[in-house]
Amino acid sequence: MKKRVLVSGGAGYIGSHVTVELIQAGYDVVVADNLSNCDLTCFEGVKKITGKDDIPFEKIDCCDYDAVDRLFSEFRIDAVIHFAAFKAVGESVAEPLKYYRNNLVSFLNILDASKNHGGCNVLFSSSATVYGETDVLPVTEQSPRQPATSPYGNTKQISEDILRDTVKATAAYGAEVMAGMDRQGPVKGIALRYFNPIGAHPSALIGELPRGVPNNLVPYITQTAIGKRECLSIFGNDYPTPDGTCQRDYIDIVDLAKAHVAAVARMVEGKMKKDYEIFNVGTGRPVSVLELVNAFEKVNGVKLNYKFAPRRAGDVTAIWADPTLAEKELGWKAVRTVEETLASAWAWEKHLAGKA
Numbered sequence: 001m002k003k004r005v006l007v008s009g010g011a012g013y014i015g016s017h018v019t020v021e022l023i024q025a026g027y028d029v030v031v032a033d034n035l036s037n038c039d040l041t042c043f044e045g046v047k048k049i050t051g052k053d054d055i056p057f058e059k060i061d062c063c064d065y066d067a068v069d070r071l072f073s074e075f076r077i078d079a080v081i082h083f084a085a086f087k088a089v090g091e092s093v094a095e096p097l098k099y100y101r102n103n104l105v106s107f108l109n110i111l112d113a114s115k116n117h118g119g120c121n122v123l124f125s126s127s128a129t130v131y132g133e134t135d136v137l138p139v140t141e142q143s144p145r146q147p148a149t150s151p152y153g154n155t156k157q158i159s160e161d162i163l164r165d166t167v168k169a170t171a172a173y174g175a176e177v178m179a180g181m182d183r184q185g186p187v188k189g190i191a192l193r194y195f196n197p198i199g200a201h202p203s204a205l206i207g208e209l210p211r212g213v214p215n216n217l218v219p220y221i222t223q224t225a226i227g228k229r230e231c232l233s234i235f236g237n238d239y240p241t242p243d244g245t246c247q248r249d250y251i252d253i254v255d256l257a258k259a260h261v262a263a264v265a266r267m268v269e270g271k272m273k274k275d276y277e278i279f280n281v282g283t284g285r286p287v288s289v290l291e292l293v294n295a296f297e298k299v300n301g302v303k304l305n306y307k308f309a310p311r312r313a314g315d316v317t318a319i320w321a322d323p324t325l326a327e328k329e330l331g332w333k334a335v336r337t338v339e340e341t342l343a344s345a346w347a348w349e350k351h352l353a354g355k356a
């Protein structure tokens with residue numbers, strides 16, 4: 001029988017790419033999304049790419065426990081991938097309560113329902129932001145976490161801890177241990193710490209759909225190239241890096257999605273070495289803002305209007321992953337080049353503009 005994966009936030013940028021890869025790998029998927037930060041564009045794209053018209057879609061808010069509980073009653077769920085969360089760093093500083101309430105309550109509900117329905121495998125969507133500023137690069141999963149610099153980042157750290165503690169507390173749950181409460185079961189967990197996900201599906205049918213002015217670099221680049229924005233500001237060219245601009249580990253969205261499939265397989269096939277595991281999902285390759293801009297211009301044959309601007313508050317100088325553990329344990333490795341990824345981002349922007 002096919003294994004079934006619940007993807008919360010499955011209509012969004014990362015969730016839609018992961019849904020495609022799961023289906024193509026032979027999983028059944030249930031998508032749950034409250035559409036608070038996206039519409040059904042990407043979900044429709046997922047159906048086109050996979051040729052599957054009957055993917056269950058549940059418009060629910062994971063902050064509503066009863067709704068989550070109903071989903072677990074309705075479907076036999078073998079694993080959950082939890083994406084449903086707010087993700088704008090700046091907004092989280094202005095509205096911390098909104099971020100803590102949404103991101104933590106929804107995750108608590110997913111974990112509670114997982115535990116209450118006989119146990120489940122839970123994959124949490126974490127972030128390299130938990131490492132903060134560090135001089136020791138690349139970062140491994142053992143690198144110490146630094147205090148979060150935003151409520152958004154803090155929700156990622158707290159959620160990792162909640163998952164770790166829940167896994168520990170439920171490890172012994174089973175019918176015999178919890179006599180009379182035999183529907184409770186163990187939660188097993190994997191946290192994937194993403195570096196900077198960019199790009200779009202090669203079909204250009206799904207991609208990132210930022211609302212309003214983009215905060216992230218690549219959507220800002222593509223919107224400037226297409227003429228929606230006048231000029232890209234490169235935040236800071238006086239950092240202690242080779243060309244003075246910040247360095248990041250930009251990970252292709254399809255590569256990132258495949259890491260989820262590998263992690264789900266590890267969980268549902270009983271191959272975890274510990275009940276709670278953490279993996280970096282990055283390329284291991286630092287790329288500066290200027291290098292990214294130059295690569296975009298070159299691979300797509302477009303000229304980008306950009307200027308140097310003051311540093312952006314809260315930015316770390318440089319961060320990139322040591323992806324060795326994921327390669328060894330998940331058998332996963334990023335394969336797309338930055339050029340391929342930037343070409344896919346541009347194809348998606350043109351698709352949106354109806355020019356492709």
Ligand code: WQD
Binds near residue numbers: 312
């Ligand atoms: C990358 C680089 C900017 C915009 C954030 C979150 C992280 C994760 C991904 C998501 C930096 C520079 C950017 C611009 C620029 N979370 N830049 N001009 O800050 O590394 O990570 O997004 O949901 O948790 O913190 O990504 O794309 O914003 O910035 O020069 O207009 O591009 O200074 O060096 P970041 P980013």
